[in-house]
Amino acid sequence: MLDKSFNPAETEARLYEGWENSGAFACDPTSSATPFTIMIPPPNVTGSLHMGHALTFTVQDVLIRWRRMQGRDALWQPGTDHAGIATQMVVERLLAEQGNVDRRVMGREAFIDRVWQWKAESGGTITRQLRRLGASLDWPRERFTMDEGLSAAVREVFVTLYRQGLIYRDRRLVNWDPKLQTAISDLEVENQEIKGSLWYIRYPIAGARDQFITVATTRPETMLGDTAVAVHPAHPTLAGLIGKQAVLPLVGRRIPIVADEYADPAKGTGAVKITPAHDFNDFAVGQRHGLPMPSVLDRQARVTVAEIADVLTVVDGVADPSFVRGLEGQDRFAARKAVVAELERIGVLEKVEPHTHQVPHGDRGGVPIEPLLTTQWYCNAEVLAKPAIEAVETGKIQFVPKQWENTFFAWMRDIQPWCISRQLWWGHRIPAWYGPDGAVFVAFTEEEAKAEARAKYGNDEALAQDDDVLDTWFSSGLWPFSTLGWPQKTPELARYYPGDVLVTGFDIIFFWVARMMMQGIHFMGEVPFHTVYIHGLVRDERGQKMSKSKGNVIDPLELIDTYGADALRFTICALTGPGRDVKLGASRVESHRSFVTKLWNAARFCEMNGIKPEPGFDPASATLPLTRWVLDAANAAIAEATDALERYRIDEYAAAGYRFTWNTFCDWFVEFAKPMLTSGDAAAAAEVRATAAYVLGVVLRLLHPAMPFVTEELWDQFGYGAPCSLIRAPWPVAVLVADGAAARTELDWVVRLIGEVRGVRAEMNVPPSARAPILLRDAAPETLARAGRWMEAIRRLARASEVTALAGEMPRGSAQAVLDEATVVLPLAEVIDLGAERARLAKELDKAAGEARKVAQKLGNAEFVRRAPEEVVEENRERLATAEAEVARLEAALARIE
């Protein structure tokens, strides 16, 4: 016996365990079935399930469950990402809270041990939570990006790319995060709009009393490192100064005024100060003009004067070395204040203007980035990007929705060298060793590096391994093949690479998707997946981005606790439109829980009426219009749902399942079935029961990918299969239905008749308790026959006492409605208000006449008839005929009143 209501909390845990323990999630490398592979975007080990996860993993689980039911050998590869910076920050914060010493005091090895320890204790949170969602991941295959095997893949890739010249060291400006004290890649920089100031500073011209050139800057503190002023060669007033020298205030250095087209005459003052070591553009100018590039900020963005110490000069009223030396060790923002005050004091500050501009910030540390001149490891992304671009151009990889291809192309075609080294401890340590003379030995192991060094030096020299680790995305880019055992040639690698579809949000197209494509193609010779499905972001109900500071974060686990995982999943499915964000709140989940309940209650109805699966039942043997009709409608729903899933329209899939279950199966089929189940016709009742059981089975299978728990529970309790077998039950396919069209016509008529009668009664305020006969005027014999066949159902659903042909004149005080060739007459003399009935009919007539007029006008247009396709013209002729007939019958009905 089914419980009165569905209990998600109890059911979900039990069923999930049942699936997992029975190996229902496992792929089978020995199977002859076609594989279907989805690689999970590995969540951070530090993570806990948030709404974005709920969205992406629900979509993936729907796809994987659907394909699994279709008989594909489904692999949904689980795992987590070591998430270098994020994890290191979490553990550092934890250590600080526990009163431990700083990691630098603790030492590298001890710190890394602590991170591993932390991972062992807390790293399983996200995978436990994924189980709550119902995600059918192949857990025994779970991988971690710092596993031995995946680390071997990282070394293999690094060494190979190095030997191919695609990884190299370079000294240039990088985005430096002064808070985390590491280099970061361009992608980890986020611009934020900052309300700052623009300071105009006069740089005196050397040897020319009272002459100066004014530069404008948002960062006065970096002027300590200025080594030139640039002016556009064609600048109308300033070009004459080119070739002269300016005296750098405060420092006293003589710096050249150079001609460079980078200086835009329209911006600032037209003259721009050049600080090569602290600005990307200035660096380029510096290179073009062979300028010195002194760094005046250190790795914590504090002033350091070491590199300008020897140029500090006293210039009366303009430069004072002791002031500059006094800045040593000051934070850049404190130094800014001090510099501005000093400039003002010595009288070279021309003016200050408020200035709003975009300032790059580190996405993790949250502080402004400092361009810093350092040596880092780079990957030549340009070379790797070419085949990836080509793969998308030729359609080997397709983005869904397609518009994301533009975004992808725009970035890939202008890709910059990828800085892959990070000054962190948690991550894959770079497999490079340095000899005493600074020579680099890149090798798979230290032993190999030593061997190379021995060959070079002729004796054993002490080697020091590079201190840096690799960008986390370097290893996650290998995910589609490293998780399958590469660089070993495993059967899994041969079978499950390339994957089928990658599901993710647009925010990591560059970070991850593009890198997987580049590295996958380079090392596997084949694209890592054929489809990239990009979904939106989860926002709150009002469309606001969820954030802790706004306090509008919704916890998916709380929603699961309150409404059940199925309700949450179905809500997500229903709301996931292509290229659209998902606006989600508790009320939406609550309203979708009703659907779970509805399904449960429909099943209870079946159970109470002795409906249970009949394995021998052949749908093609159905003889009744009702059973044929519902089987035919199920066919259509299966086709719709399957087609929607093939197009990645999860919302349309959900809607198709919802409509069929609620509006067809519950609203009409069950209602029509009720009288038949208790009528004397045992054969008919048996056929209805068998069909109902069959269709309920279709519904459960159709909805299973979206609502795995409630469907599995019903499947099991009804005995459609062994416990926990729905997950691998075959996806429904259309069955042969004899004369489906005839059944459709018949049921369609009954539904419309009931609808007309209900509508008239409601509008006329006929009390539901009042039962009146339904009289059919001018009805064709076939119509009357139908009415007879469906008498019981019509009586129940339209609250009628009987349905018969109208013999003779219409009873006085009847309400009327037009249905095809017939007029439906409802004799309700006692309750009806004739004035109201007249008004109601007049309104109906107005509508029909309006329609007729509109279509007639269209058909009256000779151009339309001549140029529109024949079938469109024909369709309109039919519409006109129907509308005119309805007008005639409504006019007649109106005339009969009194």
Added chain:
RNA sequence: GGGCGCGUAGCUCAGCGGGAGAGCACCUCCCUGACACGGAGGGGGUCACAGGUUCAAUCCCUGUCGCGCCCACCA
């Protein structure tokens, strides 16, 4: 500055060349033998605005306005 997306019923959205749709909310009626997390009925929209293409435009094109996002050299 460049690019992308979106403006359709009170809300969230679907439809994207030939009859304006769904869910929720709202109003009325109903505890009818699965379900009040239910049933029945109903109101509600110059499909942002202005031009253009077409026999026909919510749908295609151009422009305007509004909202959101991404990218870009911090003068």
